[in-house]
Amino acid sequence: MQVFSIPKSMKENAKFTFCPGCDHGIAVRLVAELLDEMDLKEKTILAASIGCSVFLYDFLDIDSIEAPHGRAMAEATGVKRARPDKFVFTYQGDGDFASIGLAESTHAALRAENLTGICINNTTYGMTGGQHGPTTLIGQKTTTSPMGRFRETYGYPIRIAEHIALCEGTAFSARVALDTVPHINQAKKALRKAFQVQLDGLGYGFVEILSTCPTNWKMTPDEAHERVKNEMIPVFPLGIFKDVTDISE
Amino acid sequence: MAHIIIDETRCKSCFICVGTCPKGLIKKSDKVSKLGDNLVEFKDDKNECLGCAMCATRCPDMAITGVYK
Numbered sequence: 001m002q003v004f005s006i007p008k009s010m011k012e013n014a015k016f017t018f019c020p021g022c023d024h025g026i027a028v029r030l031v032a033e034l035l036d037e038m039d040l041k042e043k044t045i046l047a048a049s050i051g052c053s054v055f056l057y058d059f060l061d062i063d064s065i066e067a068p069h070g071r072a073m074a075e076a077t078g079v080k081r082a083r084p085d086k087f088v089f090t091y092q093g094d095g096d097f098a099s100i101g102l103a104e105s106t107h108a109a110l111r112a113e114n115l116t117g118i119c120i121n122n123t124t125y126g127m128t129g130g131q132h133g134p135t136t137l138i139g140q141k142t143t144t145s146p147m148g149r150f151r152e153t154y155g156y157p158i159r160i161a162e163h164i165a166l167c168e169g170t171a172f173s174a175r176v177a178l179d180t181v182p183h184i185n186q187a188k189k190a191l192r193k194a195f196q197v198q199l200d201g202l203g204y205g206f207v208e209i210l211s212t213c214p215t216n217w218k219m220t221p222d223e224a225h226e227r228v229k230n231e232m233i234p235v236f237p238l239g240i241f242k243d244v245t246d247i248s249e
Numbered sequence: 250m251a252h253i254i255i256d257e258t259r260c261k262s263c264f265i266c267v268g269t270c271p272k273g274l275i276k277k278s279d280k281v282s283k284l285g286d287n288l289v290e291f292k293d294d295k296n297e298c299l300g301c302a303m304c305a306t307r308c309p310d311m312a313i314t315g316v317y318k
Contacts, residue, residue, distance in 0.1 A: 004316035021263035025309035
């Protein structure tokens with residue numbers, strides 16, 4: 001019995017062009033598996049972003065529209081309002097979602113748009129060469145902070161999932177990681193919930209995914225996953241920060 | 250019989266699967282990819298594979314294209 005196969009929502013013979021060991025591939029696969037399992041492939045429109053995350057439309061066999069840097073949520077809002085019968089989601093990096101696009105992202109949540117946002121947080125601008133980003137850790141060396149991120153000069157990294165959870169219109173906000181098998185399984189559950197709140201018309205669903213950038217971190221994939229465990233998760237704690245469907249409270 | 254299928258054209262030699270297999274059945278191979286990096290190979294002489302799919306779950310390139318239980 002086959003217990004694992006390539007999701008049908010992937011384009012035929014699509015091969016990831018990400019760097020070796022990059023967690024983006026796992027995140028894309030989880031999205032593709034959910035599109036299959038929730039039977040959404042034919043009714044999905046993706047608002048693509050700028051950065052390594054942009055490649056999603058090369059891999060997934062769905063309709064997509066490209067947005068200028070950071071504006072994916074603004075475009076997704078237009079698409080969803082024009083076609084409320086469609087399932088609309090964005091897939092963005094932390095620089096796209098939380099730096100240049102922070103206004104668009106936050107206000108989409110405040111407007112309670114029926115959208116799903118996925119943000120890959122790898123603490124750097126991956127595609128452009130590993131520059132200092134909004135989520136760069138205190139002390140982390142990047143090409144534009146070669147001595148490390150100083151709190152005195154650059155301030156603190158943004159905790160995106162908590163930030164989005166504070167917005168009134170958010171239905172679901174969670175942070176997950178992809179460094180271990182249990183964390184990958186939790187990530188899939190969170191993504192399913194973020195998809196479902198949109199389908200149920202409850203508002204904005206959001207998942208922040210802690211990911212690696214072995215190339216720009218100048219680490220092996222295993223060392224990069226150690227950094228996620230030892231340095232990122234203590235700063236960006238995993239969990240669900242808002243869930244309007246949770247009736248346990 | 251539980252086993253996995255590895256697509257060598259997708260493998261980027263990150264070796265995450267090598268450390269993930271609970272039975273240690275995936276190892277670095279002497280075979281090299283087009284870029285000159287060592288590939289991985291699945292060797293299960295004693296039929297130990299559980300079909301748990303942990304390797305496929307963690308492979309970032311979907312190079313493990315099938316897991317059978």
